[in-house]
Amino acid sequence: DIQMAQSPSSLSAFAGDRVTVTCRASQNINNYLNWYQQKPGKAPKLLIYGATSLQRGVSSRFGGSGSGTEFTLTISSLQPEDCATYYCQQSYSAPQTFGQGTKVEIK
Amino acid sequence: QLQLQESGPGLVKPSETLSLTCNISGGAISTFYWHWLRQSPGRGLEWIGFVYYNGNVDYNPSLRRRVTISMDPSESRFSLKLRDATAADTAIYYCARSPRAIQAAAQFDFWGQGAPVTVS
Numbered sequence: 001d002i003q004m005a006q007s008p009s010s011l012s013a014f015a016g017d018r019v020t021v022t023c024r025a026s027q028n029i030n031n032y033l034n035w036y037q038q039k040p041g042k043a044p045k046l047l048i049y050g051a052t053s054l055q056r057g058v059s060s061r062f063g064g065s066g067s068g069t070e071f072t073l074t075i076s077s078l079q080p081e082d083c084a085t086y087y088c089q090q091s092y093s094a095p096q097t098f099g100q101g102t103k104v105e106i107k
Numbered sequence: 108q109l110q111l112q113e114s115g116p117g118l119v120k121p122s123e124t125l126s127l128t129c130n131i132s133g134g135a136i137s138t139f140y141w142h143w144l145r146q147s148p149g150r151g152l153e154w155i156g157f158v159y160y161n162g163n164v165d166y167n168p169s170l171r172r173r174v175t176i177s178m179d180p181s182e183s184r185f186s187l188k189l190r191d192a193t194a195a196d197t198a199i200y201y202c203a204r205s206p207r208a209i210q211a212a213a214q215f216d217f218w219g220q221g222a223p224v225t226v227s
């Protein structure tokens with residue numbers, strides 16, 4: 001199985017700050033990398049697919065970059081409603097696997 | 108707007124079969140892949156398997172010997188059966204959809220709200 005490692009495991013930032021979450025794959029996954037946001041008690045919500053494509057209806061504050069083994073999720077200006085846990089997921093090969101999550105909080 | 112809704116017992120005895128159903132409404136079933144995933148504090152998010160609208164399936168190798176996923180297009184629903192349940196199967200179970208099985212367009216774009224299941 002392809003292992004996905006996220007860093008940091010948690011972060012705290014001020015509203016308006018630029019926030020970056022990193023995801024590393026244990027092998028080359030091209031651009032088959034997706035990002036999800038999960039709030040407490042809710043299902044994950046797709047934010048970014050194909051490493052860089054913004055899902056319809058998702059705020060343009062969210063952006064994705066990277067290819068190969070290293071990927072980044074960026075929130076350009078952190079808002080209170082962005083407090084959540086963020087997961088990366090590879091869809092390069094089965095079984096599809098997820099990172100362990102990054103919890104984002106507001107200071 | 109597509110909606111997915113999981114249903115089934117919230118409590119399962121060890122060694123019995125965990126059974127869940129996902130009802131699909133507000134969208135087409137054909138040409139999509141329909142998945143089961145689960146989430147627990149110890150294992151994180153884990154993909155269980157999928158069924159295609161034509162009945163083709165694929166499973167996570169770690170669960171393959173215990174899992175069956177099936178589709179009932181006439182009732183717009185698909186089901187999960189996990190045999191020989193243990194405490195390690197305690198989790199929130201989600202159903203989800205993807206346009207493709209793997210690689211391009213294989214993202215999970217719609218999810219159900221989740222069904223908590225305890226094996227005890």
